[in-house]
Each structure stands twice: as structure tokens, then as C-alpha cells.
Amino acid sequence: MTDFRNFINGVWVATDKTFDNRDPVDNRLIGRIHEAGDAEVDAAVRAAKAALRGPWAKLKTQQRVELLHAVADGIIRRFDDFVDAEIADTGKPYDLASHLDIPRGAANFKIFADLVRNIPNETFDLETPDGGHALNYGVRVPRGVIGVICPWNLPLLLMTWKVGPALACGNTVVVKPSEDTPATATLLGEVMNEVGVPPGVYNVVHGRGPGSAGEKLTRHPLVDGITFTGETRTGEAIMQAAAVGVRPVSFELGGKNAGIVFADADFDKAVAGIARAAFDNTGQVCLGTERVYVQRPIFERFVAALGERARGFKLGRPKDPGVNLGPLISQRHRDKVLGYYARAREEGATVVAGGGVPDMPDDLAAGAWIQPTVWTGLPETSAVIQQEIFGPCCHIAPFDTEEEAVALANATPYGLAASVWTSNVGTAHRMGQALEVGICWINSWFLRDLRTAFGGAKQSGIGREGGVHSLEFYTELRNVCVKL
CATH class of the missing domain: 3.40.605.10 (Aldehyde Dehydrogenase; Chain A, domain 1)
Structure with a gap:
């Protein structure tokens, strides 16, 4: 000790x-x-x-x-x-x-x-x-x-x-x-x-x-x-x-960062990028993505793909082969995150993946383990969408137009980061200027040049x-x- x-x-x-x-x-x-x-x-x-x-x-x-x-x-x-x-x-x-x-x-x-x-x-x-x-x-x-x-x-x-x-x-x-x-x-x-x-x-x-x-x-x-x-x-x-x-x-x-996926995005890269942004470090990243907005033509397909990603993580001891997701930092923090999981169910969310505590071996059962979780179906006024959870979870909602995506992403008191996934250069630059955040990634996430400015807008x-x-x-x- x-x-x-x-x-x-x-x-x-x-x-x-x-x-x-x-x-x-x-x-x-x-x-x-x-x-x-x-x-x-x-x-x-x-x-x-x-x-x-x-x-x-x-x-x-x-x-x-x-x-x-x-x-x-x-x-x-x-x-x-x-x-x-x-x-x-x-x-x-x-x-x-x-x-x-x-x-x-x-x-x-x-x-x-x-x-x-x-x-x-x-x-x-x-x-x-x-x-x-x-x-x-x-x-x-x-x-x-x-x-x-x-x-x-x-x-x-x-x-x-x-x-x-x-x-x-x-x-x-x-x-x-x-x-x-x-x-x-x-x-x-x-x-x-x-x-x-x-x-x-x-x-x-x-x-x-x-x-x-x-x-x-x-x-x-x-x-x-x-x-x-x-x-x-x-x-x-x-x-x-x-x-x-x-x-x-x-x-x-704090942040309540949005990931915005347009229908013309490279689908596989967008799914992989949003999965990283939502689940890396068990969702305990200030720059992580807890709100995902997907253009309607690819919405159902994207929800299914991200849910599959969420179910595919291997939980276990840090040095065990193949482990790619750890526990939350503490039992106290898990209680907080589980409170949001319960609230999402109470508010009528559709649980696409996860939503609770995983079954772990006896020697790990007392750890602060939690399932990576994906929801759909909540109103934008939901606490799950408006408040920072800091866990491995995200809510996915559809959008139709670029203007709608901007309005949804900006409808929060936070303004730390966002990621935009599109093959259209014009869309990318317009979104980069319209989103009220300190850093906006285009077709990437957590790509950092340490010479550049880093910090948040709003709260x-x-x-x-x-x-x-x-x-x-x-x-x-x-x-x-x-x-x-």
C-alpha cells in the first residue's frame, strides 16, 4: 500500500x-x-x-x-x-x-x-x-x-x-x-x-x-x-x-459536446470517430461527445452501427489482453452516472445499447463498472441532453438541415468542442464558424496540435x-x- x-x-x-x-x-x-x-x-x-x-x-x-x-x-x-x-x-x-x-x-x-x-x-x-x-x-x-x-x-x-x-x-x-x-x-x-x-x-x-x-x-x-x-x-x-x-x-x-454527422460523410469513419468521442476513457473526457445529431437519411443505420460499437467493448483489468474500456473513476461517480441512466429511462428514452451495470467476474464485481450506453428518443429539454454526465454514453437525434443542426448543437450553456462529419468542404467551413465552441473538429476528434489555442466558450x-x-x-x- x-x-x-x-x-x-x-x-x-x-x-x-x-x-x-x-x-x-x-x-x-x-x-x-x-x-x-x-x-x-x-x-x-x-x-x-x-x-x-x-x-x-x-x-x-x-x-x-x-x-x-x-x-x-x-x-x-x-x-x-x-x-x-x-x-x-x-x-x-x-x-x-x-x-x-x-x-x-x-x-x-x-x-x-x-x-x-x-x-x-x-x-x-x-x-x-x-x-x-x-x-x-x-x-x-x-x-x-x-x-x-x-x-x-x-x-x-x-x-x-x-x-x-x-x-x-x-x-x-x-x-x-x-x-x-x-x-x-x-x-x-x-x-x-x-x-x-x-x-x-x-x-x-x-x-x-x-x-x-x-x-x-x-x-x-x-x-x-x-x-x-x-x-x-x-x-x-x-x-x-x-x-x-x-x-x-x-x-x-464542463462541456456537453455535439457530434454532427451529415449524410454525405464517410459513414464508417464517422461511426468510428463518434464511438471514440463518446466512449474513450470510459466517457470521462471533457472533450467527449454526449450529444450526436445525424442527418435523417442515414439516421437509423447510424444508430444501429453505433449501438453495435457500444456492445463490442471488452471490459477488464488494465493489463489484460484486448481490454479497451476501464471502469469509472469511483463508486461515487458511478452512482452519479447511473442516476442519469435511470433518468433517461424515466423520460422515455429508447435504450439502443447498455443502460446499466455489466456482469463482471467476482474479483472485479466491486469495481466501478458501467455499460457503454446509447439512447434515442429524448426531447432536447431532457436533463440527459442538457447536463454533462461524464460517462460512456450518448444520445442520438435526427436532423434535416444544416441550420437545424447548428441550432441543436448551440442550444446549451456549454461551448467546449464539437465534431462535424461531412465530405463537403463548404459545409465544413460554415459549421466551423457557426458552432459556438472553443474547438471544432472536421472529420476527426481529439486531433490536437499543441501550438494552437485550446479553451471553451460560454460556460x-x-x-x-x-x-x-x-x-x-x-x-x-x-x-x-x-x-x-
Whole structure:
């Protein structure tokens, strides 16, 4: 059983208050998490502030770049440790963790380290009233101590997506991983020490949200900015805390993403793409698709094909051969998702596939397993269609015209992502501009160029991450005016 302690100023800190870490595959107790209290959170933030003003600030940009490359290499050097930690926390299949989570988690450090080698700055020549000139130029400086509140669905990937650019820009961080997934954030502390990142640059405090480490971190007056990925209502609470001191926030929040399939689309590719978008990572992806709109001429055929896909997944232990779907993150989350499954039945949905809990072997029966599910027949006002479920499920409805598809897709307070499947270039570009989302994929899903802007519209987020867009949050732009 693993002991997950807080990582503060380069050392491991235990506390008297602990809580359980359980494997979602079979609900076994696999660890004890040391919950950070007021003293530990304060120590972590102050360590980050001291490092910001001390050894980290004294490093030249190239030295920071080299250290962050060493961090990425350290993750790859301990690849098996990180994969094992990720699948123990989340229960996701080995292939998913080893091909996506860990490689991307390492890459995030190199990508943003290389970005800051040549940060673009603006320069202007000004004619002054006395007939002379003045030179104005911009300088990007670190924002300060960044509070990083992480989700549980892609723990290492989404944590390093924030920590990578934060450190590359010269900030220091205090990370609060999800209480469900403490392992890789803790393991990263070992790597930081191994490669020589100065103490206090990277800190980890464990705990929950309200009344625990999460709330304490967001309310600490020495935290200069807060970045968060998770539910919209949690983002609202963090924003209220950040308002004290007028501290900036960067949020990637909930979504109720639509997949739109036109009759002229490549049918097989559309079915495969929507199946990935709906069921990958057991539907626990912020960019996942829970609403599918299919043009009427191919609607019945598409429903049958996606239902067959949903019934074809192999559930089991992460390293068992052929397993391509894991459990939900916890029994608590399964209860929430099953609540929506029950509500769909109550509201009259036709259950095309799934709809409940699968029969699992005795050694897995206590795990957080759930069936991939496809529905049809619900009104657009249904909670199942309007609210984020975060499970392996989707509702399919028909549409007739392009204008109708746009109206259906936009009829939600969320605006994170969408995918459009069509062979018509004109349709593709019109849809890309009409859909109220942060990212719109055409004939693809989860195809990411990390240099591009990423973030949500409406209630799905604030700000953009990725490439130079990350600089907008992790640095402050200072203007220097020199009279010549």
C-alpha cells in the first residue's frame, strides 16, 4: 500500500489526517493520502514564493529549458512507474495510459520549454513632442505563484499541460491533484528532485475541495493566479475565491459536446470517430461527445452501427489482453452516472445499447463498472441532453438541415468542442464558424496540435491554453518606454 504524502519545498511531508485511495477496478484499498491542512498549504505556497524570488529566478532561460527537458526525460526514464501509477489510480487500459497519458505528460514539458526560447515581444518607435523618439518594447515576466487544481480523468497529462508552461515561463507552482488520483503528481515530485529542479519550484498538496486543500489553496493571499480544469460549478466557486485580491484565473470547464454527422460523410469513419468521442476513457473526457445529431437519411443505420460499437467493448483489468474500456473513476461517480441512466429511462428514452451495470467476474464485481450506453428518443429539454454526465454514453437525434443542426448543437450553456462529419468542404467551413465552441473538429476528434489555442466558450471556460496563448496567463506583459 502506497503512502501519498505532500511534497513541499523538495521534501515529503506527512500529516495526521489521511483518507483512502482505492483502485476503481476492484475497489481495493491501495493507498493512504495525507491531507494537507492550513499549515501544509501555507508552507507550500511560501516555499513557492521563496523559490520564485530565489534560485528559480536566478536561472537563465536556457537553464530552465534544460531542466524541463530533463524532467521530461525523467518521466520517460521511469515510464513503467508512471504507467503503473496512472492505471492504479484510474483503472484505464494499459494501452491508453502508455500511448497517450504518459507520453503527452512528458511532451508538455519539452513543448513549452522550447516555446520560451524565443518569446515574441512587441516593439514600437514613437515620435515625441520635442521632435525626438522613444522606444517602447514589451517584456513578459512570470506571473508568480500559480495554484494548479487538477482533474482526475487525465491526471498527468492535464496537470503537466499547466505545470509545463507555468514553469517554462519562470513561475513556481503548488499543485492540488484530485483526491481520486494522487499518484502521478506525487511521483513527479521524485523526478523533480532527481533532475535537480530547485526546492519550492514544484509543490504538491493533497486533499479535497471545499474546506480542504483545494479551497485553502485558492484562498491563499500569496497565490498570484489559479488554473483549474473541472466542473463549471467548481470553477464558479474558485472564481469567487480569486476575486479577493483580484487574481486572474484560467479555466477549462464542463462541456456537453455535439457530434454532427451529415449524410454525405464517410459513414464508417464517422461511426468510428463518434464511438471514440463518446466512449474513450470510459466517457470521462471533457472533450467527449454526449450529444450526436445525424442527418435523417442515414439516421437509423447510424444508430444501429453505433449501438453495435457500444456492445463490442471488452471490459477488464488494465493489463489484460484486448481490454479497451476501464471502469469509472469511483463508486461515487458511478452512482452519479447511473442516476442519469435511470433518468433517461424515466423520460422515455429508447435504450439502443447498455443502460446499466455489466456482469463482471467476482474479483472485479466491486469495481466501478458501467455499460457503454446509447439512447434515442429524448426531447432536447431532457436533463440527459442538457447536463454533462461524464460517462460512456450518448444520445442520438435526427436532423434535416444544416441550420437545424447548428441550432441543436448551440442550444446549451456549454461551448467546449464539437465534431462535424461531412465530405463537403463548404459545409465544413460554415459549421466551423457557426458552432459556438472553443474547438471544432472536421472529420476527426481529439486531433490536437499543441501550438494552437485550446479553451471553451460560454460556460466551458475562461482563457486559452496552448502554444503562445499560454503566455497570456502564465506571464504578465510589461511595457518599457525609453526616451531616446
